[in-house]
Amino acid sequence: MNKNIFTEKEASEYIGMSRSFLRQDRMNGYRKTRTPGPDFVKFGRSIRYRKEDLDTWINMHLVNRSF
Numbered sequence: 001m002n003k004n005i006f007t008e009k010e011a012s013e014y015i016g017m018s019r020s021f022l023r024q025d026r027m028n029g030y031r032k033t034r035t036p037g038p039d040f041v042k043f044g045r046s047i048r049y050r051k052e053d054l055d056t057w058i059n060m061h062l063v064n065r066s067f
Helices: 008-015 019-028 051-060
Strands: 041-043 046-050
Antiparallel strands (some): 041 046
């Protein structure tokens, strides 16, 4: 099965960031001094992350070092 929706734990493992980072981003929103987290989906009290949003977030932080 190809997974397209991730739980918080699965999303944090997929992007290599802590669950705390994801939680703080959701609770605090955008802050100039903090890297914004990926977009998420909320179903009632359940939080889920779409694979395409996680991939987009990863690509937004790509540093191209080619000279």
